[in-house]
Amino acid sequence: MNQSLRRECMLLLLTLMVAFPVLAQDLLIRGVHLPGPNGSKGERVDVWVQEGRIVSIGLGLEAPSASAFDAEGLVITAGYIDSGTSVGLADVSGLGTSNDGEVEGDPNAAGFEVWRSLNEASSMIPVAPNDGVTHGVIVPSAGDANFAGESAMVRFVQGDGFVKIPSLAQHLYLREWNRKVAGGSRGNALQMVLADLDEAMRYSRDQKQYNTSKLRAFSMEERDLKALVRVIKGERPLVVHVDRAADIRKVVDSLARFPDLRLIISGGVEAWRLAPLLAEKNIPVLLNVLDNVPESFDRLGARLDAAAILDRAGVRLAFMSTTPYSEFRSLTQAAGVAVANGLPWEQALRAITTGPAEIWGIEGGRLAVGEVANLVLWDGDPIEITSAPTAVMIDGEWVNLETRQQKLSERYRDLLKLK
């Protein structure tokens, strides 16, 4: 298949994915509570959804055309966004053959796009909305390169609409345990990264050279160059997975020479040490709140109140689940632990709704008139780990909350007559 035909096919596929129709809705959610202070039940309202969008929020709304949904006693939030997960990249993460999360043996995987590996029929998908998670960033793992490729934004609905944004952000790993890919030194890794970005800059100025007879005009494959051009032009953010404060500072300083580059720090175990700098430069931080173990020398500053410190300094935050063991189920737990460790409750909620929606540039992160109806109705405090959604709407559609796990539980509850 030649290049242009391949591109045509891809564009067609992307169009199909993105344009998956949102069903028209005319629905009145009655008597639901907005979140109040510290997770209490706040103001009681009705929420009117039409054509997949919130058209009105208020008490005693009159919507004769709408079908009513009784949400008495429930609490409503926007759907949660997990800013770092691998759901859908593997059926079973520990089975190498079923895991598509990383590229092996490629010195530069910038052109790798995880969306091409995703399975929209995965039985894991309905588990996410059961924890209030409606959207997730599917992140490529660190492979044998510094640049690991492009993440995708998904919505946790099985079927054609699963991939929401196929090419979301470029990911770069500069943590201590990834340094082996760059000749053993993190300094060399950063130099290689800068050289790659410079090369992409040169390529963006003179693409024709790529196919000339000048051998080795470019060291990278064209798809990698193109991916990095998207980074230096600011068309895709660059998510740098880095933990040590000294390393974060060097990343921030060295990338400053690419004025359009949009930097995001991921993991950022010691980012709290640089909170004023990150706030000043408006660099968001994606946190694994529960990561408080000093498991390597670049994580000596690991602490549970990192989110609170960053927030106080005005750094934009989003939380990730990322544990390979429980999948996205630790997202609300992370938010709750952040609250227990000093983050104001509404800021914790923000870090899994509005915060990431703004960082990733998607709609549906807020409960507001005009917003896409991305809604979760909770049976209690929406951050408390004992609470669960009773209904979830993604992009204006109710989603099926039934999971294979539920079927297994019910089968053995009944077989063993458990009460």
Added chain:
Amino acid sequence: MKRLLLLTLAGVWSTLAFSQTPYPSTYEAKAHSPYVLVSRAIDVGEGQGWFSGWLLVENGLIQSVGTDLTAIPEGIEVIDVGDQYVTPGIIDVHSHLGDYPAPGYRAHSDGNEGTAPVTAEVWAEHSVWPQDPQFPLALAGGVTALQILPGSANLFGGRSVTLKNVWSRTVQGMKFPGAPYGLKMACGENPKRVYGSKGRSPATRMGNFAGYRKAWIEAVEYRQAWADYETERAAFEAKAASDDVDEDNKSESKGSAKPPKPPKRNLQMETLVGVLDGDILVHNHCYRADEMAQIIDLSKEFGYQVTAFHHAVEAYKIGDLLAENNVCSAMWADWWRFKLESFDGVTANIPMVHAAGACAIVHSDSPNGIQRLNQEAAKALAAGRRLGLEISDSQAITWLTKNPAKALGILDQTGTLAVGKMADIVVWSSNPLSVYAEAMQVRVDGVVQFDRAAAMRPITDFELDHREEVLK
């Protein structure tokens, strides 16, 4: 009958010439002045519910428990924690702290002697680094005692050790006095992967079982060899004694008979025989229900008891069988699908095992999870209730306290706040079955080891300079 036999054999074992308790515990509870702890919400860990009352603590032990505030003994310091909740200390039956310490480098990786499928001769305590900064993190989560296990690469991984979560320069200074040893065994994917990939047995689940049986056969023979030796020795000594009495008779044999020679010591077999004699408790890593059922038959074949299945992701499928055979299950709340044998993990696993009348335990196997076992119990409880199971908060707390103490063989010493037990106590900021609850104060043997409000906690050597700022 079997019990009697075990006792007899245990008696024989104890007469062996070598020490059965090398590396003894040197832990000693610190002295403290007596006090009365008063709270509006005490749970003693028996599953009976919260009550408003008090605990009198003296000499590291719970001396009395009361609900009548006017009956508090006079002249003793009263510590009133008000609305803060009080529970027994949390006990984690599955940890690798110290043998996989932080920072986690290869030089620190001391948890898996993955060099042969049977390494029952290794003891986890010989790998534990007491300066692991993960110990105080677990303490801040209310963990007062924990079992450190060898990893799961092998069919027989080695002996575990139960520790008090106190700072000490030595492992011996953390060892829980009187706690029995455990033996780590492993089912399923791990041993067959580790050895199959080296082109040797076990490479399959049937290979795993052949390996277990071969080792147990050897252990039975080893035990018999020692029993025979003891019989011969007793006969020899009896004869020697009678010869002494009959000295005048100048027995012909006198002086010519040699004492019987003891069998050669085998460290592997000593551990396995300890299991057969009921002195060492079996902690069996096993995910799948069908494999657990076969392991139960294996234990019957050789006459030992499986104390607990660990990572029992499918225990919910055989709760009745586990109850019938008196086997505990140590489980995660929601770890799942990270390997094929965890594919059928369900969040209601723990409450379903509980509802089947079996012994349910929340465990961590993780330096992160061990800090939040109360939250894991809360998640599991909520999942159980959504499935329609009726389980109280207090019953869920037994998953963290009483049941793990039972599985470690230390329930007569800790695990509940009963009179006469160690005063291992956690004071929580609110109901511990909440994500917002934090351990405010943790006491081991009545002594405060962690106090959040006072910023008091052990600081390991490793944390000096590196983490003091973080820990303020």
